[in-house]
Amino acid sequence: MREGFNSNRWTRRTAAVGGAALSALVLGQIALTGPVAAVPGLTYKTSTGPSNSAAKSQSAPCPTGTTVIGGGGAITGSGLGQVGMDIMRPLIGGDAYSVTGREDETGVAGNWAVTANAVCAPAPAGLVMVSGSSAPSFGTSNWFEKPCPAGKHAIGVGGAVVGASNSEVVLEDLRINQTSVVVAGAEDGTGFAGSWWLDATAICADPLPGEQRVINDSLYSSATTRSVVATCPSGRVHGVGGEILGGDGQVRLTEMRATTSTTVTVSAVEDEDGFSSNWKVRAYAVCAS
Structure with a gap:
């Protein structure tokens, strides 16, 4: 079922661009009574596919007895500003996190690969x-925006841009708010004549022990790459x-994943023509202890 949409520039996101960069801002800490412990059995799985110049999907499966509670991915290789992670989401059933990469309409001469990352655990409450x-x-x-059911918190996000046959629409944002997720997209620098839409998946659960949301921003300027x-x-x-702020469809995510058990890295790169305006990337980590 398709729900409401906003075809104008996302004013809340644009307004945030003009502000100063955030520095490791911790949001939404939950105070709980009783013993505090990490979700048991938490593991991080990574899977990298072949390096070539074809559109492809890669999935990182969770071990038996666990399910996806978060995930992300990365693109490595040639032509990164022309390759979009157009689909990043858990598979139906929650046994893996999948990432799809596609080239833009002009294509890339070199080879590139897709890496999928899954955060896995026995299902939390x-x-x-x-x-x-x-x-x-x-x-x-x-x-x-896709909200969680009442009383639950968003701990993971998935999203996709749908409607174009190649990466002419950029998946810019996969934001985790406390009780919802937000997915945003923008047409690339050459535009797209057809209609397109967004899919969003919120992975929700009861508040986790010691739950915190950590947000950090890169510098805000015009640079070829940001991380x-x-x-x-x-x-x-x-x-x-993760999200791109101020990219206007001319900047693509190249990485959004847990790079260690305590860090989330988000990176992006301008398209092949460059981008003269200022932009930045933002990383979100949902932490629990």
């Missing part, structure tokens, strides 16, 4: 995955999110 889709958009950008790390002040990474 109240775990549920909820999904939705925006209405089709003919605008240059769009965003869609930033969000670090858990305590506990371990349970959920992963």
